[in-house]
Amino acid sequence: MTYSYISHLYCPKCSKTYNTSEPHHLCTCGSPLLVNYDLEALSSSWSKDSLRDRNPDLWRYHELLPLQNPSYRVSLGEGMTPLLSLPALGKDMNILHLDMKDEGVIPTGSFKARGAAVGVSKARELGVKELAMPTNGNAGAAWSLYAARASITPTIVMPVDAPKITRNECAVSGARLFLVNGLISDAGQIISRAAQDPDIYDVSTLKEPYRIEGKKTMGLEIAEQTEWKLPDVILYPTGGGVGLIGIYKAIRELQRLGWVENGRMPRLVAVQSEGCAPIVKAWEEGRTESDFWEGAETMAFGINVPKAIGDFLVLEAIYESNGCAAAVSESSIQEEQQRAAQMEGTFVCPEGAAAFSAARQLRQKNWIKEEEHVVVLNTGAGIKYPDTVDLDIPVLQPGDALKRKV
Amino acid sequence: MTYSYISHLYCPKCSKTYNTSEPHHLCTCGSPLLVNYDLEALSSSWSKDSLRDRNPDLWRYHELLPLQNPSYRVSLGEGMTPLLSLPALGKDMNILHLDMKDEGVIPTGSFKARGAAVGVSKARELGVKELAMPTNGNAGAAWSLYAARASITPTIVMPVDAPKITRNECAVSGARLFLVNGLISDAGQIISRAAQDPDIYDVSTLKEPYRIEGKKTMGLEIAEQTEWKLPDVILYPTGGGVGLIGIYKAIRELQRLGWVENGRMPRLVAVQSEGCAPIVKAWEEGRTESDFWEGAETMAFGINVPKAIGDFLVLEAIYESNGCAAAVSESSIQEEQQRAAQMEGTFVCPEGAAAFSAARQLRQKNWIKEEEHVVVLNTGAGIKYPDTVDLDIPVLQPGDALKRKV
Numbered sequence: 001m002t003y004s005y006i007s008h009l010y011c012p013k014c015s016k017t018y019n020t021s022e023p024h025h026l027c028t029c030g031s032p033l034l035v036n037y038d039l040e041a042l043s044s045s046w047s048k049d050s051l052r053d054r055n056p057d058l059w060r061y062h063e064l065l066p067l068q069n070p071s072y073r074v075s076l077g078e079g080m081t082p083l084l085s086l087p088a089l090g091k092d093m094n095i096l097h098l099d100m101k102d103e104g105v106i107p108t109g110s111f112k113a114r115g116a117a118v119g120v121s122k123a124r125e126l127g128v129k130e131l132a133m134p135t136n137g138n139a140g141a142a143w144s145l146y147a148a149r150a151s152i153t154p155t156i157v158m159p160v161d162a163p164k165i166t167r168n169e170c171a172v173s174g175a176r177l178f179l180v181n182g183l184i185s186d187a188g189q190i191i192s193r194a195a196q197d198p199d200i201y202d203v204s205t206l207k208e209p210y211r212i213e214g215k216k217t218m219g220l221e222i223a224e225q226t227e228w229k230l231p232d233v234i235l236y237p238t239g240g241g242v243g244l245i246g247i248y249k250a251i252r253e254l255q256r257l258g259w260v261e262n263g264r265m266p267r268l269v270a271v272q273s274e275g276c277a278p279i280v281k282a283w284e285e286g287r288t289e290s291d292f293w294e295g296a297e298t299m300a301f302g303i304n305v306p307k308a309i310g311d312f313l314v315l316e317a318i319y320e321s322n323g324c325a326a327a328v329s330e331s332s333i334q335e336e337q338q339r340a341a342q343m344e345g346t347f348v349c350p351e352g353a354a355a356f357s358a359a360r361q362l363r364q365k366n367w368i369k370e371e372e373h374v375v376v377l378n379t380g381a382g383i384k385y386p387d388t389v390d391l392d393i394p395v396l397q398p399g400d401a402l403k404r405k406v
Numbered sequence: 407m408t409y410s411y412i413s414h415l416y417c418p419k420c421s422k423t424y425n426t427s428e429p430h431h432l433c434t435c436g437s438p439l440l441v442n443y444d445l446e447a448l449s450s451s452w453s454k455d456s457l458r459d460r461n462p463d464l465w466r467y468h469e470l471l472p473l474q475n476p477s478y479r480v481s482l483g484e485g486m487t488p489l490l491s492l493p494a495l496g497k498d499m500n501i502l503h504l505d506m507k508d509e510g511v512i513p514t515g516s517f518k519a520r521g522a523a524v525g526v527s528k529a530r531e532l533g534v535k536e537l538a539m540p541t542n543g544n545a546g547a548a549w550s551l552y553a554a555r556a557s558i559t560p561t562i563v564m565p566v567d568a569p570k571i572t573r574n575e576c577a578v579s580g581a582r583l584f585l586v587n588g589l590i591s592d593a594g595q596i597i598s599r600a601a602q603d604p605d606i607y608d609v610s611t612l613k614e615p616y617r618i619e620g621k622k623t624m625g626l627e628i629a630e631q632t633e634w635k636l637p638d639v640i641l642y643p644t645g646g647g648v649g650l651i652g653i654y655k656a657i658r659e660l661q662r663l664g665w666v667e668n669g670r671m672p673r674l675v676a677v678q679s680e681g682c683a684p685i686v687k688a689w690e691e692g693r694t695e696s697d698f699w700e701g702a703e704t705m706a707f708g709i710n711v712p713k714a715i716g717d718f719l720v721l722e723a724i725y726e727s728n729g730c731a732a733a734v735s736e737s738s739i740q741e742e743q744q745r746a747a748q749m750e751g752t753f754v755c756p757e758g759a760a761a762f763s764a765a766r767q768l769r770q771k772n773w774i775k776e777e778e779h780v781v782v783l784n785t786g787a788g789i790k791y792p793d794t795v796d797l798d799i800p801v802l803q804p805g806d807a808l809k810r811k812v
Contacts, residue, residue, distance in 0.1 A: 056462035056486060076752060077488020077511060080462060084483050105483060107511055107752070109789055149751030155808065160801060168795040172747040172788065178808065179801045186804035194808040341578040345555030346482060346513070382578065383515055384789060389574040395566060395585045398592035402561065402584065402600040 004068045005042040009033040009209050012313065020066065023126050025207050032206035032310055034249070035066050035213055039256045048259060051224065056080035058114060058217040064253060065118055066213050072125040074150045076107035078117045079217055083225040083375070088343040090374075093360045097373040099231070101222060102346065104381030108142040108169060110302075110349070111218065111243060111379045116142035118214030119203060124150045128201040132194055134158070134187030136239065136302050137166030138380055143203060144175035155194065157187040163301060165384050183296060185306055205240040206310045215243045219250030222375060228260050232372035235359050237351035237379055238270035238279055238325075239305035241314035248317035266375070268323035270314055271358040273298035275330060278307060279314055283325035288315050299388055300333055300350035302379060324367065328357040336360070337388060350388055352378030410474045411448040415439040415615055418719065426472065429532050431613050438612035438716055440655070441472050441619055445662045454665060457630065462486035464520060464623040470659060471524055472619050478531040480556045482513035484523045485623055489631040489781070494749040496780075499766045503779040505637070506752065507628060510787030514548040514575060516708075516755070517624065517649060517785045522548035524620030525609060530556045534607040538600055540564070540593030542645065542708050543572035544786055549609060550581035561600065563593040569707055571790050589702060591712055611646040612716045621649045625656030628781060634666050638778035641765050643757035643785055644676035644685055644731075645711035647720035654723035672781070674729035676720055677764040679704035681736060684713060685720055689731035694721050705794055706739055706756035708785060730773065734763040740794060742766070747788070756794050758784030 009018040011027035012034055018024045020035075027033055046063050054060035058079030059070075067073060082102045090098030103111035120143065123131060132155040133143055140156040147154040155176040158166065162179075170177040180187045188204055195202035203211065223230055230251065236244045248268060254260045270279045276296035282289060293306040308314065318325060337353035340346050348356070355376045362368045382388070396402075415424040419437035424430045426441070433439055452469050460466035464485030473479060488508045496504030509517035526549065529537060538561040539549055546562040553560040561582040564572065568585075576583040586593045594610055601608035609617065629636055636657065642650045654674060660666045676685045682702035688695060699712040714720065724731060743759035746752050754762070761782045768774045788794070802808075 052458065057488070074751075075490075077490050077508060082463070082483025082513070084481075102483060102513070104515075105511060105513055107488070107508070109510075109515065109787060145747065145751040145753060147751070148748055157802065157808075165789050165792050167797055167799060168792050169747075169753055169789065171797050171799065172744060172753055172795045173751060174744075174748040177799050179799055180804060180806070181801060182804040189804070190802060190806060190808060338578060338580075341551065342554055342580040345480075345551040345553070345579060347551060347575055347578055381515060381787075381789075383571050383575065383787075386571050386574050389578045391573055391577050393573060393577065393583050393585055395587060396563065396596060398586060398588040398595070400586070400596060402563075402596060 003062055003070050004065055005037045005063050006066045006068065007036050007038045010036050023128065023201060024209065025202060033209040035209055037064060037253065039253060043257045058117065058214065061217055061220050064220065066210050067118065067121045067125060069125055072121055074121045074124060074146050075117055076113065076146070076149065078106050078113045080221055081105045083222065084346065086344045089340055092339065092343060093363050094370055095359065095363050095368060095374050096371050099375045100346065101218060101375055101377050103377065103379050104349065108145055109381040109384050110138040110142065111215070112139040112142035114214040114217055115139070115211035115242065116146040116214070119208060119211040120146040120150050120152065122210040123152060123201055128152055130199055131201045131203045132191050133203045134184050134191045136184050136304060137162035138302055141166040141169035144170040144173045148173040155200070157190050159183055159187060161301065163384055183304065183306060205242055212242050212246045212249070215246035216250040218243060218377065219247035223251065223254055223260055230260055230264055231266050231375040233269060233368055233374045234266045234377065235269040235271055235355040235374070236377045237300065237303050237355045238272055238314060239303035240308045241270065241279065241310050243377065244268055244270055244317055245310055245313045248321065265321045268317050268321040269358060269362065270318055270325040271355045272303055272325065272327050273300050273330065273333065273354055274327045276304050276306060277327040279311060280325040280327040282311065282315055283318060288312055299330055300354045302351045303354065326358040326361055328354050328361065332357040334388060337382065347382030348378040349380040349382050349385055351380065352376065409468055409476050410471055411443045411469050412472045412474065413442050413444045416442050429534065429607060430615065431608060439615040441615055443470060443659065445659060449663045454634070464523065464620065467623055467626045470626065472616050473524065473527045473531060475531055478527055480527045480530060480552050481523055482519065482555065484513050484519045486627055487511045489628065490752065492750045495746055498745065498749060499769050500776055501765065501769050501774060501780050502777050505781045507624060507781055507783050508752065509783065509785050510755065514551055515787040515790050516544040516548065517621070518545040518548035520620040520623055521545070521617035521648065522552040522620070525614060525617040526552040526556050526558065528616040529558060529607055534558060536605055537607045537609045538597050539609045540590050540597045542590050542710060543568035544708055547572040547575035550576040550579045554579040561606070563596050565589055565593060567707065569791055589712060590710065611648055618648050618652045618655070621652035622656040624649060624783065625653035629657065629660055629666055636666055636670055637672050637781040639675060639774055639780045640672045640783065641675040641677055641761040641780070642783045643706065643709050643761045644678055644720060645709035646714045647676065647685065647716050649783065650674055650676055650723055651716055651719045654727065671727045674723050674727040675764060675768065676724055676731040677761045678709055678731065678733050679706050679736065679739065679760055680733045682710050682712060683733040685717060686731040686733040688717065688721060689724060694718055705736055706760045708757045709760065732764040732767055734760050734767065738763040743788065743794060753788035754784040755786040755788050755791055757786065758782065
């Protein structure tokens with residue numbers, strides 16, 4: 001039994017290939033590397049039916065994941081998050097078939113767990129003892145916890161403005177944690193210098209090729225949960241964009257396996273905040289790369305990324321899928337967060353709320369049609385961002401009586 | 407197809423029975439009511455194999471749940487949480503087979519989602535429009551969100567000291583939320599008075615009989631995840647104790663269905679903090695009910711319950727399963743929380759950490775044997791309790807360099 005059908009790494013820019021038996025980072029041309037699988041061999045030996053008796057976690061797709069020896073697997077039970085029907089919110093937007101992929105229901109409370117589970121597992125298989133990364137909070141939290149489980153020492157640098165709860169997750173797991181008076185790009189520069197030490201494995205976004213393979217499983221799950229039919233549109237809050245690239249890659253691989261209809265590709269939407277919208281700007285200008293966004297600021301902190309190293313891959317996925325990019329206002333983020341909670345009982349993170357806001361906007365523009373099947377990615381649990389909710393709560397004394405609401 | 411095999415409600419104290427077609431609260435004798443199922447009919451029509459193609463959520467056990475019409479189901483995708491192996495922490499405690507049932511990986515981030523999903527669904531089926539409850543935080547959060555999804559109006563009263571994030575969950579979903587300068591018992595008195603209004607459905611712990619049926623699914627899942635073999639010991643952090651009563655009830659029902667070995671019952675352990683240990687005191691004195699615990703205080707806020715209405719059922723489950731009750735120190739709670747994060751990469755809540763501390767204590771006393779299979783319930787995500795982690799994090803300026811760790 002072959003656990004993984006990984007064959008090699010390749011550069012999506014210059015096509016150079018690399019082996020998978022030793023650590024690699026960027027291509028010599030500067031581009032991120034992607035993982036290739038032997039899909040021809042896999043298609044003849046793997047069937048959908050084999051999934052039936054597998055655990056409801058992302059390792060059910062191990063043939064399409066890079067880990068070769070399952071004894072190195074580092075898992076906290078991540079994956080197979082709910083694909084939840086949102087009929088009331090959908091009706092409110094005039095979208096008849098609105099679903100949410102709820103990545104709040106996962107260890108560490110955000111979709112970053114997927115990249116960390118697969119990335120840390122592969123790092124362990126490659127013999128890594130120390131890793132380092134910049135983060136806007138959730139990725140650092142997830143990698144800290146998975147690294148602890150793998151007995152790998154993590155060094156994490158995050159902006160002082162990142163969600164405070166993610167500090168706790170890093171600290172409680174024993175990570176080397178630093179804050180920086182700046183943006184994730186400043187944190188990234190500090191990590192780049194530190195990672196010149198050959199003993200430190202740089203796991204910055206797309207600087208190692210395996211995190212994206214974990215994120216890819218969101219696409220695999222959406223396919224399986226829609227019984228391999230796939231939705232018409234997928235909206236994804238886009239910072240580094242790895243999830244969107246991963247979902248696109250997953251569906252391309254499923255097409256080649258013959259598990260989904262050939263040519264069937266959801267229109268992929270990269271959602272950003274008006275306070276930090278480099279991908280949207282590039283897409284509006286028809287360009288294939290983005291510029292650094294000056295003065296980036298948004299309450300949806302996870303997408304506060306002024307320049308993504310994988311911007312060209314995000315834009316390619318948008319163009320190839322006939323998708324688009326959309327920027328939403330800060331006030332609409334908070335409004336959609338409240339609507340989702342009050343209409344559907346789900347407390348989404350600001351990034352997820354941004355994606356709902358974009359769905360509403362694109363429906364109003366008729367870019368999304370009323371009868372289309374729309375999936376919104378909620379990338380994390382709202383409880384990780386307590387400051388986004390305004391509170392004004394009456395305080396009673398023991399023995400007090402409640403008044404009836406009028 | 408019969409969706410639920412519910413037959414009637416019964417009083418575990420005086421044996422009086424009630425129908426399930428209208429709302430009921432306590433028995434006329436003052437005892438909580440429990441749900442009875444027609445297990446004889448069910449055993450002839452239901453098989454383990456039928457679970458194979460069902461979704462990985464708690465509704466896979468719908469025959470053993472009280473909801474009769476699935477169109478009233480209110481779900482956020484809750485259940486089938488990971489049963490996670492903890493080899494490093496187990497080794498540290500000298501327990502060879504230590505697993506954690508991780509209830510942090512569930513909508514709303516705590517096991518309270520189970521009771522809320524089933525309780526709110528049944529309330530909706532019964533035509534309830536308004537509900538009210540006291541809470542130590544997590545239950546109020548879960549019931550607020552599920553009530554919002556069901557278009558039911560919730561009134562919640564919680565102590566000012568309850569975890570602040572749970573306030574957000576209530577507020578964002580539009581609940582009527584009040585704080586009280588006191589304990590959950592003070593909140594309970596306020597709710598009792600308010601619920602004299604016949605339009606308000608009182609869902610205080612065990613004052614309605616369906617929440618426990620949701621909690622019961624933890625026991626059903628542990629049985630299925632251990633391939634119906636069951637562990638030797640289950641440790642459960644005990645406030646109101648509904649989860650422990652539910653797990654006991656679940657396993658008794660599975661025994662009667664013939665799905666687990668007859669007579670096979672894990673020894674159930676009620677874990678409390680030394681700062682609030684009424685069940686432990688009652689068990690140590692061999693009594694069948696507990697006394698009100700004066701001056702209750704613990705960082706494991708969910709188990710800060712000075713007197714549980716179902717105390718006699720908790721104690722019965724302990725005695726009948728040859729279990730025990732154990733109190734742990736506040737300092738040990740924080741220590742175990744750190745150990746679990748640093749050794750296993752899991753950020754458990756203080757209540758879960760208390761249960762790990764009890765496992766260590768009972769192993770030291772040899773009440774737990776080295777080779778026994780032990781399952782600890784982590785009732786929620788550590789991220790809901792940010793104040794339990796001490797932070798002291800260096801702040802860098804853009805352009806700074808990291809020093810190598812020495």
